[in-house]
Amino acid sequence: MSxxxxxxxxxxxxxxxxxxxxPEAVRxxxxxxxQLKGGVIMDVVNAEQARIxxxxxxxxxxxxxxxxxxxxxxxxxxxxxxxRIIEEIQAAVSIPVMAKVRxxxxxxAQILEALEVDAIDESEVLTPADEEFHVWKHxxxxxxVCGCRDLGEALRRIHEGAAMIRTKGEAGTxxxxxxxxxxxxxxxxIRALRGLEQRELEKRAVEYRVPxxxxxxxxxxxxxxxxxxxxxxxxxxxxxxLMMQLGAETVFVGSGIFKSQDPMRRAKAIVRAATHFRDxxxxxxxxRDLGEAxxxxxVANLPAEERLAQRGW
Amino acid sequence: xxxxxxxxxxxxxxxxxxxxxxEAALARFGVATVQVxxxxxxxxxxxxxxxGGESTTMLRLLRSEGLWEPVAAWLGSxxxxxxxxxxxxxxxxxxNRPRQESLGVLDVSVDRNGYGRQVASGTFTLRSAALPxxxxxxxxRAPRITRVGPSVEVLAWRESDPVLVREGPVxxxxxxxxxxPDHPVTALFxxxxxxxxxxxxxxxxxx
Numbered sequence: 001m002s003x004x005x006x007x008x009x010x011x012x013x014x015x016x017x018x019x020x021x022x023p024e025a026v027r028x029x030x031x032x033x034x035q036l037k038g039g040v041i042m043d044v045v046n047a048e049q050a051r052i053x054x055x056x057x058x059x060x061x062x063x064x065x066x067x068x069x070x071x072x073x074x075x076x077x078x079x080x081x082x083x084r085i086i087e088e089i090q091a092a093v094s095i096p097v098m099a100k101v102r103x104x105x106x107x108x109a110q111i112l113e114a115l116e117v118d119a120i121d122e123s124e125v126l127t128p129a130d131e132e133f134h135v136w137k138h139x140x141x142x143x144x145v146c147g148c149r150d151l152g153e154a155l156r157r158i159h160e161g162a163a164m165i166r167t168k169g170e171a172g173t174x175x176x177x178x179x180x181x182x183x184x185x186x187x188x189x190i191r192a193l194r195g196l197e198q199r200e201l202e203k204r205a206v207e208y209r210v211p212x213x214x215x216x217x218x219x220x221x222x223x224x225x226x227x228x229x230x231x232x233x234x235x236x237x238x239x240x241x242l243m244m245q246l247g248a249e250t251v252f253v254g255s256g257i258f259k260s261q262d263p264m265r266r267a268k269a270i271v272r273a274a275t276h277f278r279d280x281x282x283x284x285x286x287x288r289d290l291g292e293a294x295x296x297x298x299v300a301n302l303p304a305e306e307r308l309a310q311r312g313w
Numbered sequence: 314x315x316x317x318x319x320x321x322x323x324x325x326x327x328x329x330x331x332x333x334x335x336e337a338a339l340a341r342f343g344v345a346t347v348q349v350x351x352x353x354x355x356x357x358x359x360x361x362x363x364x365g366g367e368s369t370t371m372l373r374l375l376r377s378e379g380l381w382e383p384v385a386a387w388l389g390s391x392x393x394x395x396x397x398x399x400x401x402x403x404x405x406x407x408x409n410r411p412r413q414e415s416l417g418v419l420d421v422s423v424d425r426n427g428y429g430r431q432v433a434s435g436t437f438t439l440r441s442a443a444l445p446x447x448x449x450x451x452x453x454r455a456p457r458i459t460r461v462g463p464s465v466e467v468l469a470w471r472e473s474d475p476v477l478v479r480e481g482p483v484x485x486x487x488x489x490x491x492x493x494p495d496h497p498v499t500a501l502f503x504x505x506x507x508x509x510x511x512x513x514x515x516x517x518x519x520x
Contacts, residue, residue: 024435024436027435027436027451027492027493028434028435028436028451028453031434031451031453031489031492032431032434032453032454034331034334034365034492035330035331035365035366035367035398035399035453035454036366036367037329037330037331037333037366038327038328038329038330038332038366039329039330039366039367039370054369055373056373057369057370057373057374057377058370059329059366059367059370060367094369094410094411094425094426095367095369095370096367096430096431096454113432116429116430116431116432117430117431118430118431118454119431141432142431142432143431268373268377271370271373271374272374272377272378274329275327275328275329275350275374275378276350279350
């Protein structure tokens with residue numbers, strides 16, 4: 001085996017140094033996120049839903065007081081979940097339990113870390129707490145996931161310490177169009193860095209408001225330095241397969257499961273779709289007779305102030 | 314990845330988890346791998362890797378994809394197996410906290426998430442005569458081995474816990490060697506694969 005081959009394979013392994021991350025953060029925080037790949041992370045609001053998610057094959061659950069479709073419907077300020085709900089869900093399942101904090105609300109994040117949630121989602125689905133700063137995620141031992149709409153936003157969150165990235169999509173709509181737009185923007189942004197010279201990378205880093213080392217890493221490796229997941233509007237097995245063929249390594253399904261007619265059946269189908277996302281025969285089989293999906297919303301008709309993806313920067 | 318002439322083909326269970334990291338680690342040794350998601354992909358494998366991920370998810374998919382029986386039958390054939398973290402849980406004779414069914418070919422008992430939730434994850438020093446020192450392991454919501462059977466050889470310890478074990482052709486770790494390039498456990502597995510494969514069972518270039 002040649003030295004060149006060794007170096008290349010080494011870099012492909014993902015254990016390469018990542019600008020801003022300690023080697024231990026790469027192993028423990030990003031390593032945790034690697035274990036979720038090829039899986040489905042499901043929003044749940046109580047222990048019973050969490051058990052259904054685990055029984056269906058979810059790789060993790062996201063504990064919430066309300067799924068995004070209900071947050072949208074009810075309005076008001078959406079905050080981190082009551083610790084009692086998180087503890088009940090932790091007691092009910094053996095898979096990882098994640099929970100959401102408001103953008104910039106590091107005190108809510110401290111509380112979730114004290115509750116030993118396995119990962120924290122700094123989420124635009126909740127009402128933002130800080131209009132200037134996101135949480136400085138390197139300060140936490142818990143891995144964070146953050147939403148993005150394009151490569152610049154993804155890299156800003158990774159610079160702050162996010163150990164996995166997801167598309168924002170438009171949560172609570174059952175409409176995948178925004179998730180597709182965001183994933184295409186991220187993947188296209190990565191491809192657009194290929195072959196740039198140092199001065200061009202520096203210009204791009206200024207535009208993205210991140211260190212040039214991070215941009216250079218992505219230009220060289222042609223992928224994000226952390227796992228790249230998708231969320232926001234995924235409601236069917238085909239939606240999951242679409243996002244994974246576009247580059248997502250795992251999907252988050254929010255309102256799509258427990259707002260549908262037969263949650264267990266739909267959850268199992270989406271889990272199988274995440275494994276066989278390139279196999280149309282299996283996708284056809286799992287898509288049959290799922291009952292009604294969640295009723296969708298046309299994103300183009302949503303007034304700007306109701307678009308959750310606009311939150312964060 | 315195409316297999317070089319005379320090289321064994323290693324299957325990597327690709328239902329969910331960090332199977333791509335195992336493939337990258339094996340590629341560094343020039344070992345060809347094939348992703349296994351369907352029963353027919355088990356044919357002609359010289360060895361099998363059960364990666365890290367969520368064991369509950371893999372268990373359900375082994376059933377729904379019709380892989381349980383073919384994998385169980387294959388495991389009885391005495392060919393080399395590498396199982397890490399969730400993979401070790403799938404192979405253990407007994408799984409506790411909570412109780413869970415398993416393929417049962419490795420005579421150990423394990424507690425799932427035996428070291429705690431994600432906050433307890435990290436890199437820990439290993440004590441081992443089998444691995445070149447100083448060895449470390451990355452433990453992520455790792456299973457804890459609470460009992461080893463008489464035919465199980467312990468190859469590495471984390472404090473007083475066995476964390477790398479071997480029973481015949483089965484090599485299993487509570488930690489994730491695939492997350493550390495150059496980890497000696499991958500080398501140990503490759504040695505096992507190359508030693509076990511007689512010229513007659515070499516796989517053709519494509520299945």
